[in-house]
Amino acid sequence: MIEFILNDQTIRTRQPASMTLLDFIRYEQHLTGTKIGCREGDCGACTLLIGKEHNGQLHYESMTSCITPLGNVAGKHVVSVEGVNSEDLNPVQQAMVDSGGTQCGFCTVGFVMSLCGYCLTTDNPTREGAISAIDGNICRCTGYKSIEKAASDIATQLRGIKREDQINWLVDRGFLPDYFQTIPDRLLELKTPDIPENGKVVIGGGTDLYVQKHDDLAETEEVQLVFDKPEWNNIRREGDQIVIGASATATGMMESEVMQEAFPNLYRHMKLVSSTQIRNMGTVAGNFVNASPIGDLTAFFIALNSTIELAGSNGKKRQLLLKDFYKGYKELDKQPEEQVSTIRFPVPDEHTRFNFEKVSKRTYLDIASVNTAIRIRVVDGVINEIHLSAGGVGPTPKYLGQTCEFLTGKSLFADHLAEAEEIIQAEISPISDVRGSEIYKRTLLRQLFYAHFAELYPGVIENGVQA
Ligand SMILES: Cc1cc2nc3c(=O)[nH]c(=O)nc-3n(C[C@H](O)[C@H](O)[C@H](O)COP(=O)(O)OP(=O)(O)OC[C@H]3O[C@@H](n4cnc5c(N)ncnc54)[C@H](O)[C@@H]3O)c2cc1C
Numbered sequence: 001m002i003e004f005i006l007n008d009q010t011i012r013t014r015q016p017a018s019m020t021l022l023d024f025i026r027y028e029q030h031l032t033g034t035k036i037g038c039r040e041g042d043c044g045a046c047t048l049l050i051g052k053e054h055n056g057q058l059h060y061e062s063m064t065s066c067i068t069p070l071g072n073v074a075g076k077h078v079v080s081v082e083g084v085n086s087e088d089l090n091p092v093q094q095a096m097v098d099s100g101g102t103q104c105g106f107c108t109v110g111f112v113m114s115l116c117g118y119c120l121t122t123d124n125p126t127r128e129g130a131i132s133a134i135d136g137n138i139c140r141c142t143g144y145k146s147i148e149k150a151a152s153d154i155a156t157q158l159r160g161i162k163r164e165d166q167i168n169w170l171v172d173r174g175f176l177p178d179y180f181q182t183i184p185d186r187l188l189e190l191k192t193p194d195i196p197e198n199g200k201v202v203i204g205g206g207t208d209l210y211v212q213k214h215d216d217l218a219e220t221e222e223v224q225l226v227f228d229k230p231e232w233n234n235i236r237r238e239g240d241q242i243v244i245g246a247s248a249t250a251t252g253m254m255e256s257e258v259m260q261e262a263f264p265n266l267y268r269h270m271k272l273v274s275s276t277q278i279r280n281m282g283t284v285a286g287n288f289v290n291a292s293p294i295g296d297l298t299a300f301f302i303a304l305n306s307t308i309e310l311a312g313s314n315g316k317k318r319q320l321l322l323k324d325f326y327k328g329y330k331e332l333d334k335q336p337e338e339q340v341s342t343i344r345f346p347v348p349d350e351h352t353r354f355n356f357e358k359v360s361k362r363t364y365l366d367i368a369s370v371n372t373a374i375r376i377r378v379v380d381g382v383i384n385e386i387h388l389s390a391g392g393v394g395p396t397p398k399y400l401g402q403t404c405e406f407l408t409g410k411s412l413f414a415d416h417l418a419e420a421e422e423i424i425q426a427e428i429s430p431i432s433d434v435r436g437s438e439i440y441k442r443t444l445l446r447q448l449f450y451a452h453f454a455e456l457y458p459g460v461i462e463n464g465v466q467a
């Protein structure tokens with residue numbers, strides 16, 4: 001039995017935990033305000049808000065319901081457009097009307113839900129922040145400028161909002177119906193989620209699996225849902241290591257103080273990964289195990305010299321470097337019953353710098369043509385330790401081991417970088433495909449390799465001298 005609150009109504013259902021939330025909402029509950037577009041997480045037409053108790057507070061996130069397993073909302077508050085409607089248009093809906101932000105209207109509900117999600121999460125409303133909240137919504141007929149204008153107007157109307165009293169503030173001003181104020185107490189009355197834990201197919205956020213196998217998954221009982229496994233959700237510091245639970249999301253990392261402290265550019269880097277909705281759903285372990293050669297989080301964590309812990313069904317645990325996890329195209333050093341439980345890496349010290357670069361056809365909501373990350377430690381102008389990763393340049397996420405070996409112990413000098421770049425070209429084996437020709441990908445990685453140094457040590461590239 002799965003229990004959750006849908007808008008103002010408590011739901012108890014025996015539908016399979018693997019059914020998509022979208023199908024449940026439209027076909028079981030007949031709430032047809034939520035639209036079906038791509039069914040691949042790409043267009044945002046099916047966006048819902050999911051509220052979860054966190055540290056004594058209700059925390060809402062937008063998600064694409066077409067690739068969310070029903071079981072992932074057990075114990076939570078699910079909000080569709082019917083749940084934010086009131087007698088009049090709410091200020092978000094009104095802003096869309098006033099700025100001419102809708103024509104055929106097919107995408108509009110998704111935009112409204114993403115913007116309502118922004119209202120529920122921001123304590124520092126800005127035009128940029130509101131526009132950023134709709135980075136996972138696509139409109140085919142209205143110009144984006146009018147939708148951006150609506151987002152900007154909403155940000156203006158949110159001035160003065162306070163994190164501590166967010167829901168009351170929004171209810172008082174008509175952004176939300178007043179039943180929202182009853183949700184925290186009503187969530188406490190729900191039974192502890194009873195979700196499958198022993199099935200063969202492990203599902204995190206579902207953002208890769210449901211795109212690949214939607215029909216197979218929708219009705220199977222054979223799933224194991226790990227998205228809300230409490231011990232796999234936290235991000236903490238343990239001595240000189242940062243430890244990340246397998247089910248942490250990109251959003252979880254962006255919001256983590258431990259991660260913000262270690263990575264000053266974290267927000268900028270993570271914004272390059274998918275969209276707000278997908279960052280709220282996709283897990284770190286899902287990115288690793290999906291084993292795409294262009295996984296962004298994989299490139300990010302390989303360069304951090306991360307170690308993953310694999311937990312077997314018999315309670316046996318083993319650790320290995322993430323870079324050694326990949327054996328061939330979609331081939332992993334992992335037994336079928338093993339699950340990734342944690343990721344850990346050394347906290348960067350004051351001599352260490354980190355950078356992530358990605359080139360894709362669109363700046364946001366697109367997978368990479370080529371991506372790369374670097375972790376580098378330089379003491380007195382000499383490279384003391386370096387780890388470089390690259391994606392999209394071979395059958396697996398690539399650790400550029402020979403290049404790192406060459407650069408270790410070298411002074412930070414432009415000529416050394418030129419020599420290193422030749423080694424990179426020998427280490428990689430890109431193929432021509434829809435994301436670009438072989439030569440294009442080789443050129444991209446070359447440029448991104450230099451971009452790391454331009455970003456981290458501008459003097460080296462500009463003057464060709466030691467930093
Ligand atoms: C619209 C869209 C945009 C995207 N954009 C990007 C992008 O820009 N960059 C990018 O890198 N990716 C992108 N992705 C891919 C995807 O979101 C990520 O790979 C995400 O991190 C996958 O995590 P998940 O939890 O959703 O995986 P799931 O789909 O739940 O699982 C993926 C695989 O991992 C396995 N798995 C999950 N958790 C565990 C575990 N703890 N132990 C063992 N196995 C496990 C599953 O069995 C499955 O084989 C995008 C996806 C979509 C739909």
Ligand code: FES
Nearest residue numbers: 037038039044066
């Ligand atoms: S239908 Fe397109 S994101 Fe769900």
Ligand code: FES
Nearest residue numbers: 103104105139140
């Ligand atoms: S208004 Fe038609 S798709 Fe956006």
